[in-house]
Amino acid sequence: MKVLIVYKSYHHLNTEKVAKAMASTVDAQLCKAEELSQHNIEDYDIVGFGSGIYAWTFHRELxxxxxxxxxxxxxxxFSFCTCGNVTLKYEKMMEQLLTKQGFNVMGHFCCLGFDTFGPYKLIGGLNKGKPNEKDLEKAKEFIKSLIRRI
Ligand SMILES: Cc1cc2nc3c(=O)[nH]c(=O)nc-3n(C[C@H](O)[C@H](O)[C@H](O)COP(=O)(O)O)c2cc1C
Structure with missing residues (x-):
């Protein structure tokens, strides 16, 4: 099973932690969004796309x-994200985008990430320590269950 995980992460590398946890579990190839053109997605059985959420959406590079x-x-x-606040359904726009590009979207994983954007910095940030070990375990379980469905 060949898995490619494409991601963009810059604020606190929260999403990179999730991407690496997933990749280590299923021996996936990791790829930064800017380097996607170096890969042929036809070589992979499934491709994951993830980033932090910035101004209510995924990173523009992704x-x-x-x-x-x-x-x-x-x-x-599949898609994944880390965000400061999980109340919104960020996966909807990603599902639409991936579907438009001809993908069959199998699922989405989301967890909180440390956030010091704007005023949150003044209070020491939101979601300190996130994603934590428990979140990374959930991310690993998520990708293992996806692979089992293929
Ligand atoms: C410029 C900026 C805008 C953000 N906007 C949102 C937002 O609209 N909704 C949200 O839930 N989190 C928001 N966040 C928090 C990030 O999504 C969160 O910290 C995420 O884990 C960052 O991922 P990264 O460390 O992989 O870049 C924002 C963070 C930054 C820096």
Missing amino acids: VKAIQSLNGGGTKRA
Whole structure:
């Protein structure tokens, strides 16, 4: 089973922790969003796309990388994110984008990430220590259960 995990993470590398935890569990290839053009997604059985959430959406570099894909037959995909606040359904727009690009979206994983954006910095940040070991375990379980469904 060949798995590619594409991600963008810069604020506190929260999403990178999740991407690395997932990759280590299923021996996936990791790829930064800016480097996606160096990979042929046709070589993979499933591709994951993740980033932090910035101003209510996924990082523009990740969106741009997905939009640059030429489709070419239905491929399996999943998405993931870390965010300061999980009350919104961030996965909806990603599902729409991936579906438009010809992907069959199999699921989404989301957890809280340390957030010191704007005024949150003044109070020491939100979600200190997140993602924590428990979150990373959940991320590992998520990808293992996806792979079992293929
Ligand atoms: C510029 C900026 C905007 C953000 N906007 C949101 C937001 O709209 N909703 C939210 O839940 N979190 C928001 N966050 C918090 C990040 O999504 C969270 O810290 C995430 O874990 C960062 O991921 P990263 O460390 O992988 O970059 C924002 C953070 C930054 C720096």
